[in-house]
Amino acid sequence: MAPLILLSKRNLNGGMKMYKTFEGTMITGASDDLIEIEGELVEEFDCFNCKNGTLACSDGTLLTVDYDKDGLWRFGIRFKGSLFDKKEEGSVDEDTNDKVFFKPGMKWIVFHEEASVAVR
Numbered sequence: 001m002a003p004l005i006l007l008s009k010r011n012l013n014g015g016m017k018m019y020k021t022f023e024g025t026m027i028t029g030a031s032d033d034l035i036e037i038e039g040e041l042v043e044e045f046d047c048f049n050c051k052n053g054t055l056a057c058s059d060g061t062l063l064t065v066d067y068d069k070d071g072l073w074r075f076g077i078r079f080k081g082s083l084f085d086k087k088e089e090g091s092v093d094e095d096t097n098d099k100v101f102f103k104p105g106m107k108w109i110v111f112h113e114e115a116s117v118a119v120r
Contacts, residue, residue, distance in 0.1 A: 024085065025106040027055065027063070029073020029097040035065060037109055039102075045111040052114055058107035059083035063100060065111070073097035 025039040035045040035055070047053055050073075053065030060081030066074045072090045075098045085101040 022101060024083070024104045025102040025109075027075060027100040027102075027109070029067065032067060032071065035073065035111060040104060040106050041109060043109065047111070047113055050113060054078075054112050056110045056112075057081055057083070057102070058109070059102065059105070061102070071095075075100050 023039070025037060025041055028036050028038075030036050030044075033046055033048040035047055035050070035053075037043040037045075047065070047067070050065050050067045055061075055063040055065055055075070057063075058081075060079060061084050062078040062081075064076035064078055066076070068074050070092045072092065072095075074090065075087065077084075077087060077100075083102040083105050085103050087101070088099040090097040090099070
């Protein structure tokens with residue numbers, strides 16, 4: 001069984017409010033130098049102010065990675081693999097990064113800061 005992940009969000013009083021759970025894998029960013037993988041796979045990729053990065057996943061998903069001018073991590077979908085579930089857009093107003101969710105079954109994720117990828 002895949003790990004159950006509990007996501008939380010800061011409320012206006014600074015406390016943590018639990019708001020949803022999921023099984024599988026999630027990709028997001030933290031600070032200005034980390035890409036975080038949580039769930040079935042747990043990893044952090046160092047990438048300070050990343051531009052033109054690429055994440056490749058064992059299910060065939062390809063994502064572009066960009067730390068944008070607003071200080072948010074953005075993940076672009078180049079190709080959706082068999083385990084791709086959804087992408088939640090980050091918000092400048094809420095100071096949240098993009099989040100990409102996958103169904104259970106992910107085996108590996110590879111990151112390269114300046115990979116060239118051709119997709120048909």
